[in-house]
Amino acid sequence: MLKGKKIVLGVTGGIAAYKAAALTSKLVQKGAEVHVIMTESAKKFITELTLQSLSRNPVYTDTFDERDASVVSHIHLADTADLVLVAPATANTIAKMAHGFADDMLTTTLLATTAPVMIAPAMNVHMYEHPAVVANMNTLHSRGVHFIEPGVGQLACGYVGKGRLEEPETIAAVVETFFERQSEKGCLAGKKVVVTAGGTIERIDPVRYITNDSSGKMGVAFAAAAKDMGAEVTLVAANMQVPYPADVNVVKVQSAEEMYEAVHKLWPETDIMVKAAAVADYRPAEAAKQKIKKKDDTLTLSLVKTIDILESLGKEKTHQYLxxxxxxxxxxxxxxxxxLERKNADLIVANDVTKPGAGFGTDTNAVEIYDKHGLVKEIAVISKDEVARQVFQIAISQMEGRE
Structure with a gap:
């Protein structure tokens, strides 16, 4: 994924600057064209010659050191970059970026570029947690800057905590994944994707209900991934514990019946339906119109089955991918x-909710993906965002095979 990609690597003045050597080497080995910009402080920790030798390109340190009269160096680097990666990024450089300072070659280039920007912070744990640093990172994140979070471990200052620069192998892998995702943009263009998310609410009375532990995180991950791939996305959201993703249509529902009505209204025009919601299997036979008062030692509820939304969609499926x-x-x-067989689905994403990192409310998941031929792919514990992306890759591949 990195072959021919032009990466501007910004190296700033922390002890972790020594890792820039290994990072540069790994990016070059993967086919990237790496152009290094060092701050004056970075030169205290690692030499220009080291990074020049590993990148096989001149290293830039001075905004006014123009080596080619036909171009302005920082503008040329900014314009030709496919990615600007700052690793390590100190608290000082992060602050400069957040507030628009341009007092050296690196920050000037950062202000001039329209390429994606990725930051790998490295600093003392207390600095990393300082409100000013957190606010600066939040500002950059809101502008679309990507972050590679630091690891937890022994820091140069003697503390043990979060702030250690992520390992070069991991940073290079993140960069590869970034470009892989970039290549996927538009692969769902023109497709209408509907995602259900959250847990349904089945009313007992006006103040009580039956629900489940679903947070909606997996559904949100699918909606965001589909949007990122160019689809027109509708999220049918039940009880959610997380914010909705940006720029998707949202249909709010509560009960299984409301979700059934919402998805069937959308079904005829849908290309891909992702049923990630946790829909109640049973509901109270009758919801009390007033709060049920406490009387006896026991209370018996009569429950009836809810309609099976996935099965009903499978029966009505024509061109859709379910x-x-x-x-x-x-x-x-x-x-x-x-x-899979009973519901006439195209894929079933199964997981063991008792496994660590794979249950409700987590940011990660571990799944097994099945189609009519059996196991398609087994995915170990990774982020729910990555699970969604890989499931869509399978869906796209199979949909292309139908055409």
């Missing part, structure tokens, strides 16, 4: 294959 979920606690393969 992705269902199976949150299980045992016999994952057996339940996933059975559900």
């Amino acid at each position: 992705i269902g979920f199976a949150a299980e606690t045992n016999d994952i393969e057996f339940h996933a294959k059975g559900k």
Whole structure:
């Protein structure tokens, strides 16, 4: 993914600057064309010659050191970069970036570029947690700057905590993934994707209800991934514990019945349906119109089955691609294959919710993906964003095979 990519690597003045040598080497080995810009402070920790030798390109340190009369160096670098990566990024450089300072070659180039910018912070744990630094990072994040979070470990100052520059291998892998995602942009252009998310609410009375532990994170990850890939996205949202992703249509529902009505209204024009919501299997036979008062030692509720939304969609499927979920606690393969057949789905994304990092409310997941031929892919614990991206890759590949 990095072959021919022009990466401007900004190296700033922290002890972690020594890792820039290994990072430069790994990026070059992966085919990238690396142009290094060092701050004056960075030169205290690592030499220009080291990074010049590893990058096989001149290293820039001075805004006014113009080596080619036909171009202005910082503008040329800014214009030709596919990515500007600052690693390590000190608290001082992050502050300059947040407030628009341009007092050296690196910050001047950063202000001039329209390329994506990625930052790998490295500093003392207390500096990393300081409100001013947090505010500056939030400002940059709101502008679309990408961050590679520092690791936790022994810091040069003697503290143990978060602030250590992520390892060069990991940073290079993140950069590769970034360009891989860039290449996927537009692969769902013209497609209408509907995602359900959250847990449904089934009313017992006006103040009580039956629900589940679903946070909506997995559905939000799918909606965001589909949007990033160019689709027109509608999120049918039940009870959610996370914000909606930006720039998607949102249809708010509560009960399984409301979700059924919402998705069936959208179904005829849908290209891909992702049923990531946790829909209640049962609801109270009748919801009390007034609050049920406490009387006896026990209270018996009569529950009836809710309509099976995934199965109903599978029966009505024509051109659509249908992705269902199976949150299980045992016999994952057996339940996933059975559900796939019964519901007439194209993919079932199954997970064991008892596994660490794979249950409700987590930022990560571990899944097994099945189609009519069996196991397509098993994904170990990774971010839900990455799970969504990989599931869409499979869906796109299979949809192309139909055409």
